[in-house]
Amino acid sequence: MSSTTLPFSTSHTGLTPPSPADLLDITTLQPHTFVFPQLATNPNIQPRVRLLMFFKRLPHISESKFHTWWETVHADLTVSVPGFRKHVRRYAQLHVTPHWRDVAAGLAGAPPADEGDGIGNGDDVMMRPLGFDACGEMVVDSVEQWQEFASDPEFANKLLLDAANFMLTPIYVFASYENLIVGPAMPESGGRDGLGKEELNEKLEKREEK
Template sequence: MTLTKLDHRFGNEQLSYDAKPNYQPYVKLTFFFSKGSNISDEQFHRHWETVHADLTVASKDFRVNDLRRYVQFHQTQESKEKVKSMGMDLMDVDGCSEIWVKDWDSWERFLNSPEYAKALGPDCKNFMGSTIKVMAGMDNLIYGKAVPSEGGSDGIQFH
């Protein structure tokens, strides 16, 4: 099947078929995972937001390899129940982390660093289940302000 251009009247020319996407100048890796079966929800979230976060940002290779941003997204039991009650299809994970890097080389240097091998990789076994799923790519900022320190372009702004 080939997708053809629809006869659509664009409300925002920045999104028209002929417009260029607004990719931001970094690579984003998003990791989806669940807690280990041997720990409680509270232990999972607390370890991840403290010990694992500290191991990550304390790593020398994190600071020198053009890693730009590290964000944790905690999906609590309360959040899961709310999504289910709204009839939405829940992604059954407990957490998601997001790391922005300057480029793929920066990420590979961090991933292959001695500190990662010694501390971060092994720590995952303390609180995560065995399967980690990854999405990687670039943000196409549609609406909102770009992160000033990253040098990207703002998306659509309504005043």
């Protein structure tokens, strides 16, 4: 099997998951020939922790008011918490408007799952869009740094109280480390850059010439 061939077809709408007979034995990397050998050894783990918080708007709040409030008032309250500048390295908002909800459904080739959050269990398609209206991203140096930020009195007195005005609970939290494959590391993080565009182009051009 070549390094660019998947063990199942993804060419049709719905991306049907592979059957057990089609799956590789992933206990060994031997069947795979690496185009980029550096990906076969140590992962490029970045020093910082990424936290993603998925949530939906309250039903009585319009989409327009929800997104406007979050990107203005709540954003200002967030960065104004005294502990923010000390503990948070990056804060970004990911807004899911009706347009982007349709884009996600088109890319997945399927609508969200019946559950409100869009998370299926052993579904009959390979991909589904999540059913959330927004996702906040926070990058911190460590879990302890986040805990210190979240324990700031103004975090509860301002952020949590304001969130109750427009966010539907529960808020779903995704905490992870980052393995950077392509692109530069976050400035001042001390992390190692991933593969660069020049390296990608050079390797792939040589491969196409063979």
